[in-house]
Amino acid sequence: MSTTVITGIGELVTNDPAREGLLGLVADAAVVVEGTRIAWVGPTADAPAADVRVDAGGRAIIPGFVDSHSHLVFAGDRSAEFEARMTGEPYTAGGIRTTVAATRAASDEQLLSHVGRLVAEMRSQGTTTVEIKSGYGLSVLDEARSLAVAAQFTDETTFLGAHVVPAGTTPEDYVDLVTGPMLAAAAPHARWIDVFCEDGAFDVDQARAILTAGSDSGLRGRLHANQLTYGGGVRLACELGLVAVDHCTYLSDLDVESLSDSGTIATLLPGVEFSTRQPYPDARRLLDAGVRIALASDCNPGSCFTSSMALCLALAVREMRMTPAEALHAATAMGAAALARDDVGVVAPGKAADLVLLDAPSYLHLAYRPGVPLVAGVWQGGRPVLGTPTLG
């Protein structure tokens, strides 16, 4: 197995709990990659020899972003709906149906091509692990093929048949479909099951029934909750002991207490608030209460079509009172935790060699330089997948 040593890393973010501080920073660092894994981390001065030597030239390296919430399997364009929203129309869950029609009409090849482009776009921005949901099929066949497409690109596939109730059926009948034939067709392609628990989508009792059925079929639960209004979704997630509950924009004190007590991760999606002009959740309130926070993109054609984890991080700092260190940790190590993964999000021996070289001396530049493409190189599972020709 060939080895690579990356030396001269001005600032290495390890997220290694065995090191000091939230980010486990190492100055003038080196990393040895052996095959798909990290074999050694330490100061450049102590770095062992390797087959290939790459110099980072004093630039920073961070763990690849772990984007634990996205909806990449879709077709169609909703930029006109975005434009209308920006001139005063409110965001509602109903727009999802527009994408459903386009997705059903698309060929498998079109869906594969579209997802592949978005995954490549994410990778070029430093995302090395991405969760992908279905949810724009909403029929047995279209949900199953959406997940089969997603599974070509990631192990973190999520069955979201319960995204909205499609036209032409009742909520009761649709929940029966989702928990019955649709679940049976989707389960072989999915690791997770998710429900959009919100006014206009599914209520708490329906969400509970769907998550329970999913669990009986071997799928782990996650939940969209409290995005547009207060409600019981977050408490349901905590009651069921889900690993993560996503959005958490409207939280009562009781919701915060439940999150703190249960250990369920609150996955905040500030790109959604940016693109729907909603108020941002108060991350500081959650952190002060001991709640664990992940950041993810929610990349989707309706409420948030950004794929940039760096922008989400910058928004979390500007709008949600997270420190740059907390935001980066939430976008890497906590994203991994929100997917119940312990092999990514951390730069330490034995972990996956998912590394992002920044064209900057410090991770601070991710928030300090919002909107600027700072990713100079990416290794995914030990393979250089971006930017290697420009490496020193």
Added chain:
Amino acid sequence: MSTTVITGIGELVTNDPAREGLLGLVADAAVVVEGTRIAWVGPTADAPAADVRVDAGGRAIIPGFVDSHSHLVFAGDRSAEFEARMTGEPYTAGGIRTTVAATRAASDEQLLSHVGRLVAEMRSQGTTTVEIKSGYGLSVLDEARSLAVAAQFTDETTFLGAHVVPAGTTPEDYVDLVTGPMLAAAAPHARWIDVFCEDGAFDVDQARAILTAGSDSGLRGRLHANQLTYGGGVRLACELGLVAVDHCTYLSDLDVESLSDSGTIATLLPGVEFSTRQPYPDARRLLDAGVRIALASDCNPGSCFTSSMALCLALAVREMRMTPAEALHAATAMGAAALARDDVGVVAPGKAADLVLLDAPSYLHLAYRPGVPLVAGVWQGGRPVLGTPTLG
């Protein structure tokens, strides 16, 4: 002279007042480039032959961004100051002095290299015209060499000796220096003169004296005003008939009236409000009053280190109630107007061939997909300077 025809442009933004709508959109368009200029614009079906043919594949083309406000000539890193500000420290003009010390200590080669990297970074994000200010030298020699460095990269150089009063001198003595020997040394390298008119920097009378002296030396005036507080700066700019006054964060009704009456362009810099957590100016209030608005980055190491005009546009839509069309127009045609340029910012025969190919079907995606690097190709003065291998 060789000619190129770009065909299959799904949506062409021309900003041509002879066409319909603010953006003068043309669907399924073609553009012919002859040497450094645009020779023809129209439907692909009518496109004339040319030596080289490039197909845009249905993607959108916009005029290159015109960034009329930046401070790229500097050295040093202020990311730690940014981090402190994000955890509660207020932004003041005083931090400029940190950069002055580092800039004075840097070699000409270091300054050239640093500006060159930032200009390239801007170009890769679609900026084809950029104004660059001095203002981190604050001595006769350091201001003159800052402008000489800037002039290597752009014709739009601005003498900003009056950025702050440097340590070790009085405001009165410093204004004498700026209007005397420093202006004499700077003028051969500059087109514009600018003053930071603000509490803690220069007051209205000082700004008037400096702008008048600059005008006597053949430099056209611009002004930083009303960034941190209400004040007389905007009205001074209008009184003097300046082409643009920049920041305009705190505006009284009288300020708005003055802008409307004078025709002076208000250049808004939303990246600054993003990075200093200040309230955003209300662009809608200005537009409703008939004020002309430009958008620029203000790229600088202190208050805003973004170089992304696309992010500024997205912020203007999210936070300042501009429509996506108004924001794009302000970042292109109005940026050109703010630099008194009629050869850029518009795609029409005779104009500079500064074109940006987006990896998107519509300019709407610039705001719809915040933070995502959407620039797939750039022509600057007719030359392909980015992305050409992926064309066609």
